[in-house]
Amino acid sequence: MAKNKTAYVCNECGQDFPRWQGQCNACQEWNTITEVRLGASSATRTHQFSGYAGETSKKVQTLDQIDLNELPRIASTFAELDRVLGGGIVPGSAILIGGHPGAGKSTLLLQTLCQLAQTMPALYVTGEESLQQVAMRAHRLGLPTQNLRMLSETSVEAICDVALQEKPKVIVVDSIQVMHMSDIQSSPGSVSQVRESASYLTRFAKQHSIAVIMVGHVTKDGSLAGPKVLEHCIDCSVMFEGDSDSRYRTLRSHKNRFGAINELGVFAMTERGLKEVANPSAIFLSRGEEAASGSLVMVVWEGTRPLLVELQVLVDSSAMSNPRRVAVGMDANRLAMLLAVMHRHGGLLMSDQDVFVNVVGGVKVTETSADLTLLLAMVSSFRGEVLPSDLVVFGEVGLSGEIRPVPNGQERLIEAAKHGFKRAIVPKANAPKKPPLGMEVIGVSKLSEALDAL
16 A cells, blocks of 8 residues: 655645745745645556546647637626636636635526536536535526536545536536545645645546636635645636625636636626626716715726726824824725825825725725825815816826826726716826817826816
8 A cells, every 4th residue: 555645735835845844935924834644646546537648648739730719718608707707718727716605606606507508518516515405596596407417526536427427518616625535635625635636627627628617715814715726726716705795796817827817797696696797887986966075086997998986085184193094995005105295296294184095886906097096086185175076087106296107098088988077187198189079188297287187
């Protein structure tokens, strides 16, 4: 018998060590190294899915000889999901969908596979719920249930054997944390089981051109549970996010070998399941009837499309010696930097003021095009003056007070004009020679010019 081996693996970066130590030398994180009990080596494993060993020897081709028509994308019946995945599901791809409990991961995938099963073979593997529970949810949502093949199993080898018999085009594994392999001695959900199970399913998907969608749990800080190597071996990593008190859910891609990253899809949770939102900007622009100071609309770029979002700022006198700086949906360090730029190049001192920033709708803004919007909204709240409701602003602000251009400026202006905005303050390099019909575009190159344009 092959002797079981023990290794020590970092949960953050996947680095292996011969013995335990407190800090990982690769990623410099503390207390992330755990003991992993490995089974027999891959060379001694007796179970391999059919055809894997014989198909490894294939002829070498040049890049121009590869036929791209062999792998057409599979439409998932959800336009928002197809957008996040880069245009659809690629056959032979391994996709990981993570999210908090109750976000709607299983509901989204069940709806998708019930629709796909009407036109192609599909297999739904549940390891956490019974088949009766999944069937009850499908009937409650009013989904077509006559063609979807179901399997309740946690053994990865057994799942691959059934898939070879059923020959589905798409497989959903819910979830990867409860799957296990027979030659790994550790319990399901451990680092070694998650890593080996995901790697085994990924190899199976590549060899047989079957799309495998794995559901992953998240930790308390919102990141995917398990080793980081799990995200490296898959093709696409998607996070399904949404607060329990909100009916809207956002689907964002963090890694995609077949499309753009940071693509955003928006869904609404209803009694009949998830419904896609074709116009997300209309949701985030649901402003109050009475205009208030400190409120301004910006245009952010999410993946391959523009998105209009309202930014709210409250500037108030602080009763403490150390004023508070709170940013929800934005980087707090960038807020502190822009306050210094406003003092130096805008002539406004807010060192004795509390500054609270909120992006309406729960959207997280990571790009720099919100800099100019944030500064002008701070001025509006500080002076108590209401800005026009038909004004839209975007632009990056440098440390010397210059307004830098942002990508896709023309597309942002067109999207704003579609929603009825009549005026825009943008970087001078983004100001078009022919603005959209009915819109006045003001190009500025310095912060002082933007303040004068108000």
